[in-house]
Amino acid sequence: MKISVASGKGGTGKTLVATSLALSLIKNNPSVQLLDCDVEEPNVHLFLDQEPINETTVSLPIPKINEDLCQHCGKCTEICRFNAITLLKDTILIFPDVCHSCSACWHFCPTGALEPSPREVGTVQISQSGKLKLITGRLNLGVHASPPVIKAVRGAIDTDTVTIIDGPPGSSCPVMAAVEETDYCILVTEPTPFGLNDLSLAVEMLKVLNVPCGVIINRDVPGNHLIDDYCQEKGLPILLRIPLDTEIARAYAKGIPLVKSSPVWTEKFIDLYQQVTQEVTK
Amino acid sequence: MLIAVSAFGKNQDSEVNPRLGRCEYFVLYDTDTDKYSSIDNTGRFSQGAAGIATASLLSNQKVQVVITGNIGPNAYTALEAAGIEVFTGAKGTAQDVIKDYQKDLLSKANAPNVGPHGR
Numbered sequence: 001m002k003i004s005v006a007s008g009k010g011g012t013g014k015t016l017v018a019t020s021l022a023l024s025l026i027k028n029n030p031s032v033q034l035l036d037c038d039v040e041e042p043n044v045h046l047f048l049d050q051e052p053i054n055e056t057t058v059s060l061p062i063p064k065i066n067e068d069l070c071q072h073c074g075k076c077t078e079i080c081r082f083n084a085i086t087l088l089k090d091t092i093l094i095f096p097d098v099c100h101s102c103s104a105c106w107h108f109c110p111t112g113a114l115e116p117s118p119r120e121v122g123t124v125q126i127s128q129s130g131k132l133k134l135i136t137g138r139l140n141l142g143v144h145a146s147p148p149v150i151k152a153v154r155g156a157i158d159t160d161t162v163t164i165i166d167g168p169p170g171s172s173c174p175v176m177a178a179v180e181e182t183d184y185c186i187l188v189t190e191p192t193p194f195g196l197n198d199l200s201l202a203v204e205m206l207k208v209l210n211v212p213c214g215v216i217i218n219r220d221v222p223g224n225h226l227i228d229d230y231c232q233e234k235g236l237p238i239l240l241r242i243p244l245d246t247e248i249a250r251a252y253a254k255g256i257p258l259v260k261s262s263p264v265w266t267e268k269f270i271d272l273y274q275q276v277t278q279e280v281t282k
Numbered sequence: 283m284l285i286a287v288s289a290f291g292k293n294q295d296s297e298v299n300p301r302l303g304r305c306e307y308f309v310l311y312d313t314d315t316d317k318y319s320s321i322d323n324t325g326r327f328s329q330g331a332a333g334i335a336t337a338s339l340l341s342n343q344k345v346q347v348v349i350t351g352n353i354g355p356n357a358y359t360a361l362e363a364a365g366i367e368v369f370t371g372a373k374g375t376a377q378d379v380i381k382d383y384q385k386d387l388l389s390k391a392n393a394p395n396v397g398p399h400g401r
């Protein structure tokens with residue numbers, strides 16, 4: 001079972017839900033994997049005591065020029081739709097940060113002057129916290145290539161183990177890389193117009209990816225029906241409500257997961273998992 | 283020598299467009315013949331990294347000096363490689379800033395003065 005956690009809007013409680021869900025599931029499972037796919041700012045590690053196991057780098061191929069073979073024909077600059085390689089007089093210039101690693105330039109170079117060379121874009125760190133294995137993706141500073149790092153994190157899992165994926169905010173490529181081909185996506189939102197707007201974008205995205213989803217309302221306030229009305233209209237289940245509560249916020253701000261600061265939540269997250277399992281097998 | 287000014291229009295009275303990679307036109311001035319002309323900046327239609335495409339266009343046109351408002355890191359790297367001098371912070375009409383350039387009143391860019399756009 002692979003469950004992703006997304007939200008649309010940032011700061012709604014994805015990591016709160018992902019950490020507490022994973023920590024609850026280790027009660028009934030021999031092991032659980034928690035993936036931090038918010039590679040631009042991974043923060044799950046702040047909530048867990050862990051022992052590092054290993055770290056690998058994520059590289060993408062970018063073109064490298066052999067000046068001796070280049071005849072300055074300009075074929076590579078014609079073929080590159082991103083302007084990542086350009087010919088200025090007799091100089092070939094390569095812009096690594098603009099390159100999408102599509103391979104067209106070295107494929108079409110008539111003299112074999114271009115060849116792929118690895119460019120490090122991020123790292124994947126694996127650590128163990130009791131029965132919980134944490135896999136963290138981290139994008140290098142100044143690099144724009146989140147999806148390849150996210151895919152590398154997802155490629156590091158043991159497919160037979162229950163997997164919880166903490167995704168990035170938004171509803172564009174990085175989130176899609178984190179949620180695609182998961183069995184279910186939990187959308188964490190807050191009952192505000194911003195929360196609702198970005199939730200609806202995330203729901204549309206999941207429809208395209210054909211990933212079933214349900215909603216957790218975080219910072220829930222009695223009497224506010226903003227999210228309830230939307231979920232009813234769209235036929236989305238509300239899986240859990242986490243109230244607006246300064247005690248929860250205070251403990252979380254100290255780096256204590258919800259199920260540790262308030263163990264009564266463990267059962268609620270186990271119930272949540274059962275609800276999700278039922279939704280998936282429905 | 284050919285000077286290019288990033289501009290909103292096609293003639294010497296056109297205002298300088300402070301954006302290099304996404305400007306509509308370049309007003310060209312040939313110091314040898316004292317004549318103005320213009321080119322459409324096709325680089326601006328790039329999905330991303332318009333500054334690189336624009337620099338390539340200017341290099342192909344044999345431009346030697348570029349006058350603009352701002353220049354980003356990609357365009358700067360490309361123009362530097364092409365041996366094209368860049369002057370930034372220009373304001374007014376194309377004709378005015380070319381006169382300013384000739385009176386040595388413009389500041390030559392030694393580095394990009396804005397970050398990358400559009401990502």
